[in-house]
Amino acid sequence: MSLQTLSEWLRCPNCFLPLHPGGDLLLRCDRGHSFDVNKRGFINLLTGPRKFIGDSAAMLDARDRFLLAGWYSPLRDAIRALVAGESPRRLLDVGCGTGYYLGAALPPGDDVRALGMDLSPIAVSRTIRSHDRVDGLVADVWSPLPLRDGVADTVLNVFAPRNAAEFHRVLRPHGLLLVVVPQPTHLRELRESGLAVEMQADKAAHLTKSLAARFHLESHDQRSRIVELSPPEVVSLIGMGPSAYHAGATAAEGAPDLIRDVTVAFDIFGFRRR
Numbered sequence: 001m002s003l004q005t006l007s008e009w010l011r012c013p014n015c016f017l018p019l020h021p022g023g024d025l026l027l028r029c030d031r032g033h034s035f036d037v038n039k040r041g042f043i044n045l046l047t048g049p050r051k052f053i054g055d056s057a058a059m060l061d062a063r064d065r066f067l068l069a070g071w072y073s074p075l076r077d078a079i080r081a082l083v084a085g086e087s088p089r090r091l092l093d094v095g096c097g098t099g100y101y102l103g104a105a106l107p108p109g110d111d112v113r114a115l116g117m118d119l120s121p122i123a124v125s126r127t128i129r130s131h132d133r134v135d136g137l138v139a140d141v142w143s144p145l146p147l148r149d150g151v152a153d154t155v156l157n158v159f160a161p162r163n164a165a166e167f168h169r170v171l172r173p174h175g176l177l178l179v180v181v182p183q184p185t186h187l188r189e190l191r192e193s194g195l196a197v198e199m200q201a202d203k204a205a206h207l208t209k210s211l212a213a214r215f216h217l218e219s220h221d222q223r224s225r226i227v228e229l230s231p232p233e234v235v236s237l238i239g240m241g242p243s244a245y246h247a248g249a250t251a252a253e254g255a256p257d258l259i260r261d262v263t264v265a266f267d268i269f270g271f272r273r274r
């Protein structure tokens with residue numbers, strides 16, 4: 001991380017003027033608003049009270065365990081190939097989690113940089129640890145983003161909330177927005193056993209409709225397979241997603257002994273900025 005590369009992504013969350021390095025671990029705008037950069041190298045630009053919290057350390061640990069076992073590596077490779085086709089110099093991941101997809105998708109090149117953004121400071125901290133060309137931002141996708149207009153060549157949004165108007169503003173003209181959402185059959189076996197929360201059935205239709213005014217759908221890839229998981233892997237899979245809030249770690253640890261075959265199914269959409 002350098003203050004310069006981090007600041008090049010950012011605008012002031014108060015007055016929307018660009019942020020610039022303003023001293024030791026400090027970014028500031030020309031109106032005099034200033035913000036500390038964390039010693040670990042990321043910046044928190046959340047303002048005001050929050051209704052939502054990001055993923056906890058326990059969820060991120062579960063996500064790390066599950067992803068590092070390789071179960072979603074076909075998805076990671078598909079994302080990497082789509083991003084490589086764009087050759088972005090600035091890659092933004094909104095809702096970056098542990099940085100698993102961002103780290104893999106970042107193209108080579110000293111001047112190619114990425115920004116991992118998440119509501120969870122622990123997530124951002126882990127993401128920037130994974131790569132020296134990745135900067136980190138704690139911000140809420142539901143607020144006006146503290147990101148400059150047209151700053152990203154490509155935006156990644158994997159199993160994370162999105163903001164169509166803000167994604168359009170921060171993406172350069174004709175840039176690619178890559179969105180991954182679960183299919184209705186995703187984790188079907190866990191839902192049938194009451195171990196995973198119900199999912200919106202028409203997620204993909206809702207997504208394309210919500211983006212249609214600002215993006216046109218360029219590609220749609222569907223991936224579905226059944227994976228054979230060990231009981232601890234089932235626990236990690238439950239613990240890393242929204243079901244962690246509901247099923248709870250204790251329930252998850254007791255129940256999944258019998259469940260081994262689990263459907264994992266995703267829609268991978270490429271949307272081109274209008």
Ligand SMILES: C[S@@+](CC[C@H](N)C(=O)[O-])C[C@H]1O[C@@H](n2cnc3c(N)ncnc32)[C@H](O)[C@@H]1O
Pocket residue numbers: 052053054055063094095096097098099100101117118119120123139140141142157158159160161240241242
């Ligand atoms: C299901 S996880 C996906 C993480 C990562 N993209 C992956 O697939 O491994 C959703 C992520 O979105 C983040 N998140 C939730 N609400 C958010 C918000 N309002 N603004 C920004 N990030 C948010 C969570 O902290 C979490 O890291």
Ligand SMILES: [Zn+2]
Pocket residue numbers: 012013014015016017029030031032033
């Ligand atoms: Zn300002």
